[in-house]
Amino acid sequence: MEARVNNGPIPGRVVGLPTNPVVTPLLTDLYQFTMAYAYWKAGKHNERAVFDLYFRKNPFGGEYTVFAGLEECIRFIANFKFTEDEIAFIRDTLPGSCEDGFFDYLSGIDCSDVEVYAISEGSVVFPKVPLMRVEGPIAVVQLLETPFVNLTNYASLVTTNAARHRFVAGKSKILLEFGLRRAQGPDGGIGASKYCYMGGFDATSNVAAGRLFGIPLRGTHSHAFVSSFMSPDEIIDKSLQSSDGSSTCEDFVSLVHSWLSKIQWSNSFHGIFGETNQSELAAFTSYALAFPNNFLALVDTYDVMRSGIPNFCAVAVALSDLGYKAAGIRLDSGDLAYLSCETRKFFCKIEKEFGVSGFGKTAITASNDLNEETLDALNKQGHEVDAFGIGTNLVTCYAQAALGCVFKLVEINNQPRIKLSEDVSKVSIPCKKRSYRLYGKEGYALVDIMTGENEPPPKLGERLLCRHPFNESKRAYVVPQLVEELMKCYWPGSSDNPRVDLPPLKDIRDRCIKQLEQMRPDHMRRLNPTPYKVSVSAKLYDFIHFLWLNEAPVGELQ
Amino acid sequence: MEARVNNGPIPGRVVGLPTNPVVTPLLTDLYQFTMAYAYWKAGKHNERAVFDLYFRKNPFGGEYTVFAGLEECIRFIANFKFTEDEIAFIRDTLPGSCEDGFFDYLSGIDCSDVEVYAISEGSVVFPKVPLMRVEGPIAVVQLLETPFVNLTNYASLVTTNAARHRFVAGKSKILLEFGLRRAQGPDGGIGASKYCYMGGFDATSNVAAGRLFGIPLRGTHSHAFVSSFMSPDEIIDKSLQSSDGSSTCEDFVSLVHSWLSKIQWSNSFHGIFGETNQSELAAFTSYALAFPNNFLALVDTYDVMRSGIPNFCAVAVALSDLGYKAAGIRLDSGDLAYLSCETRKFFCKIEKEFGVSGFGKTAITASNDLNEETLDALNKQGHEVDAFGIGTNLVTCYAQAALGCVFKLVEINNQPRIKLSEDVSKVSIPCKKRSYRLYGKEGYALVDIMTGENEPPPKLGERLLCRHPFNESKRAYVVPQLVEELMKCYWPGSSDNPRVDLPPLKDIRDRCIKQLEQMRPDHMRRLNPTPYKVSVSAKLYDFIHFLWLNEAPVGELQ
Structure with a gap:
């Protein structure tokens, strides 16, 4: 494809080139x-x-x-x-x-x-x-x-x-466009991100679109990240400075472990969960060490209520000890209405039992094949989701x-x-x-x-x-x-x-x-x-x- | 978007750049x-x-x-x-x-x-x-x-x-991809043309894709072309050289008129159609003057059997007088099974009545919201279509x-x-x-x-x-x-x-x-x-x- 020069035919009416260089006068029947x-x-x-x-x-x-x-x-x-x-x-x-x-x-x-x-x-x-x-x-x-x-x-x-998705979700929810991988081609992805933002979405996961159009970018980690870890033992650099820089926790891994144990044996949670998945705990701890100010965890790789949520809370409360506020969790499977409500209860109990101010309001993001109908169904069932990540159905206009x-x-x-x-x-x-x-x-x-x-x-x-x-x-x-x-x-x-x-x-x-x-x-x-x-x-x-x-x-x- | 240089990381393993320049390492979540x-x-x-x-x-x-x-x-x-x-x-x-x-x-x-x-x-x-x-x-x-x-x-x-479309249409049919205008963005169009060809289509209307991938290109004219003409009187340059260059018809417009009249009053067609649409006749004549070797007419702007087909045949037989063979017609609305069969009968009668050899086999192309189901239904009803132009349902994978x-x-x-x-x-x-x-x-x-x-x-x-x-x-x-x-x-x-x-x-x-x-x-x-x-x-x-x-x-x- 030869280079095109950015000049409109009429001086004084210069307009930028088409966003996608494949858009040339040959792109026609x-x-x-x-x-x-x-x-x-x-x-x-x-x-x-x-x-x-x-x-x-x-x-x-x-x-x-x-x-x-x-x-x-x-x-x-x-x-x-x-x-x-x-x-x-x-x-x-x-x-x-x-x-x-x-x-x-x-x-x-x-x-x-x-x-x-x-x-x-x-x-x-x-x-x-x-x-x-x-x-x-x-x-x-x-x-x-x-x-x-x-x-x-x-x-x-x-x-x-x-x-239409915004209309059903309501004004107060955060809507994230996560469609790039399922979009109809690379430009389908770029275009989808631009136009979903135009239609009322708040952010996209698509970095190229973020750069081209200045759309806010959002994203956390995937299931692969969780399963790439084996156990917290493999974490080498365990130290974490407190949010205000005043002190350093030399062994954040131990702090997380001790919180997990405290939660497990506390009055509120006794008998609710047993041993959580250790590769998941390692992944969350590691992610928190990398992003102490932006800790958002995908909690459904193994079992949301028996592993993901307890592991998240242990890391989040440990972060809170050092002055950080966890960003929240993401649910990507299962009964989103039920799981979000159970998760909210769990968060509220943590706030009450351990006095972590505001913890009950920790953000819950949901994804997994969402569309207008599932958003509507969630509204009717009642849910505690704060943000929705929507991909396939949104960007391919599946309906x-x-x-x-x-x-x-x-x-x-x-x-x-x-x-x-x-x-x-x-x-x-x-x-x-x-x-x-x-x-x-x-x-x-x-x-x-x-x-x-x-x-x-x-x-x-x-x-x-x-x-x-x-x-x-x-x-x-x-x-x-x-x-x-x-x-x-x-x-x-x-x-x-x-x-x-x-x-x-x-x-x-x-x-x-x-x-x-x-x-x-x-x-x-x-x-x-x-x-x-x-x-x-x-x-x-x-x-x-x-x-x-x-x-x-x-x-x-x- | 900054320029990218075409060099693979390993000498001796040079591979071309991605077809679409928006495909960069930032095109990710x-x-x-x-x-x-x-x-x-x-x-x-x-x-x-x-x-x-x-x-x-x-x-x-x-x-x-x-x-x-x-x-x-x-x-x-x-x-x-x-x-x-x-x-x-x-x-x-x-x-x-x-x-x-x-x-x-x-x-x-x-x-x-x-x-x-x-x-x-x-x-x-x-x-x-x-x-x-x-x-x-x-x-x-x-x-x-x-x-x-x-x-x-x-x-x-x-x-x-x-x-799947090829499977239903059968091996003997020509399949044309006409989806660019309805594709999900410009690259959706480019990609669709490439991959429909890969999946067994014969050609595309998309010029940019034809150039990028060497796919055969096909196309004729639209309804707008037909309605942009008023009457044959507006055709100024009426001369057309014969196919072998041996003679020149000074007034091709009159030749077409005389053929239209001959057909209308012949034994086979007497009473079958009356006055045909004159802007359509002008458009067909004009298109034939421009492409005497590739005359393919869209016949449904006014009325297929009472105007489009008679007008097409008058022009096609006139071309045949000068040694040219018309490429065929396109139907873009109505009952394609019925119209294609009626058209075939009309063509065969022309061949018989006027001795135009092979005219009965003139190609019939059909378009208009075709998909697997409509192709299957056409097969079951019986049809005389030789080529299908398929757009929306094909390239957006509507199903x-x-x-x-x-x-x-x-x-x-x-x-x-x-x-x-x-x-x-x-x-x-x-x-x-x-x-x-x-x-x-x-x-x-x-x-x-x-x-x-x-x-x-x-x-x-x-x-x-x-x-x-x-x-x-x-x-x-x-x-x-x-x-x-x-x-x-x-x-x-x-x-x-x-x-x-x-x-x-x-x-x-x-x-x-x-x-x-x-x-x-x-x-x-x-x-x-x-x-x-x-x-x-x-x-x-x-x-x-x-x-x-x-x-x-x-x-x-x-």
Whole structure:
């Protein structure tokens, strides 16, 4: 892969390169090139076209979606330019009959004449409403179709999945994305970490993503670490300085042993557990010696209540003698509701019996194939988990592995175009459009409405007819208390429109969390949520149906 | 992302960089670094450890899996070395109390002392049998866990998915991977294209993957291309030279018109269709002018039988007048079984009525949300499709979006380690092992068997007891007619063992196709396939159960 240089085509509009260097203008379907050639050959390549990027159905049986991936799209077009090697490859790939002039044309193109209007990344969005409106020379815009759809489909899907997990877990829980090893490829992992954070997760285990995007990193140790030890005898350097540096415990291993014995024979715990696993005790002690301020132990390698928890407590209380506070435990198997409650009781008894202040509140993290359903089930059973580590189901979007974003031609040479289908949900909404979100008295969003580009915008306090785009009988009057225009200019092309800057990830995350909080609760619930209304203006409605009748063939029953 | 230099740590063992530049030693879970520090702090970091990479359950309700991703793992370790910036980031990320010596240690490590034995990429594999055995200093091997699991999990899953689609479609069909736009991120797309080809697909639409891996590329045009035209009047350059260059048709548009009219009013087609869509006719004509040798038309933008097929045939027969042969049509909606059969009849009638030789065999490609089930249903209904374009369900592995490859410690300092679990399927098989595939008289594989590393290998024609690793009563004698050792040395570390070269993708694909053909049919069928047997030697069985009893705590009923 040759090096790419970080310069946008237009001075003053420099945008960083795509995060993943595999994102080049060749990351597209071959037919975009065959079409580009056919447009060029027909002299149509510079005809001005408008495409909408949208999806048709909310994922996961829900009634909302979070839009994500915009920044990567803008990075892509800002740096869209073919290298000589790429041109040579396309020349080799297309039929030999293709004329040289086309390759000269391809060498010269960039996105300086393409305009991108889009809904802000991290916004709550709904089916049929354009997430992006891309306008420019048809051959160029067509080449953007596949990368744009690729960069937004999974991004929006996994952000929505993260938001749904957050919704079920509740605001007070810590949510950790642990999906890298099960993600669909290395970039699936990088993207998942970025977009799960955007959707409301607190941290990731993925170091590369932490570095690329500044996402907080979290992690402890695995079962292999525990089973790599045999017994505490193998620990050589046993000394540990106290937290304030005032003293040194010369034999921390003995201190742990004496605490384990004290706990075992105390009134509260007598007969509750016997001999604990010694390789586990060695692993915990060793980990505490390495990270006295961040001691978090995986307690289920052998037996949670009879070995893991007692061993953890012995080490944690020994640390507490030296002024350190243990970070907590992680459960990675078994009945998480039951084990977390038993663990909490154990911690509270330690606090009471040995006067270790705050020990009852020691954090409990749970992992192991968690998803929306298991989080919901844990809530119903009652649990004492403070943090959830979620991997496979989150990052692969196991419940629904794809979102169907599409990119449809809605206008060419100022002529509106409609894509018909026998399936009404697949009919596209024609015309270069604007869209607005209308808010009601209680501050909740009531409806999204699309209008023709040149229609006057909805007015505050003025009654407006909102029509279902395809169902004649579904319509409603709305008196908006607040009108928000949804699409902003993220790439002005050759126009003079000011460009909205790409916000930092943290701001996008904040927007996402805030927008989700502002949704009417019945749209958000997991079971039978109310669909949010998406509409068109009366004028656009009439126009859609005029075009439809005009284009559709009249059948003949035989 | 800083540049990486393409040099393996050991002269003479240069292996290319990972395909995706995001694959760096930081593409791992944070806990691999915290564990590395704890190992280092305990003086254990150079202890020799053996890890097995394996999965527990075949995906998609089947009884086989194809192993893929090995080459990317070897590329990863061949180039495994931290940059200064990466070390600085790890230092910032770990607690401030971590000692400097650790970062010096990290700066120095590479994989020159790591040995990787693996089953050849593209092999048919089964649960519990190690796909890779990785041996080396524990801290280093632990750092490889996440990238190895990431690089093999999705690769094996999607290769298996492709193989399953091929199995249902049958050998004679052309299978095209069209998944880039719905893949889980850009690399999901690149990886999907590579591994679907490996699993038996014929081509991809993904240009970047075609370039990176030499996969054949295929593609035509989209609905947008069709609807971007208004009428044939807008075609300016109407001339087309004949295929042999001997003459030029000055008005190809008129030739198409005259053919459309001839077809419409011919005996065979009279009354079958009326006026066809003119923007579609213009698009087809224009595409044929651009690609007279590769004319393939998407025929469902308006109405397949009343517009798309008649328009296609008019253009195709006109091309045939000039000595060109049309490549075919693509159906992207509707009842594919019915439409493909009706289309075939239409083509045959054209051949007969107008004497266009071979026209009846014009290729029919179908796409639109295809998966194993729809392919199976099409087979049962009867269809005339020659090629299938498959996207979403294939590349996102919609039916099961993740494979559960794990990486477990099986030995440290020559001491075997077992990971227990209340769930028997999660108990690991301890020891550094070898594994063999035993074949029977009919040439089919009968059973895979794992043995301790130093056990003598199974002998040809000699009776051998194969035991289920965990179920006492399941065992069988086998007299192998052929014994294949499964794991080969792909990275010898500091040993003198010769390294098996990484074969080209095409060879891996051939191996995969051949191996699948050699499987006993009852393991391959879609409904209720027979599980393939995976076993351990009697000696390993006894050892597993000795260790298990030794490690498991004895419960106390209360």
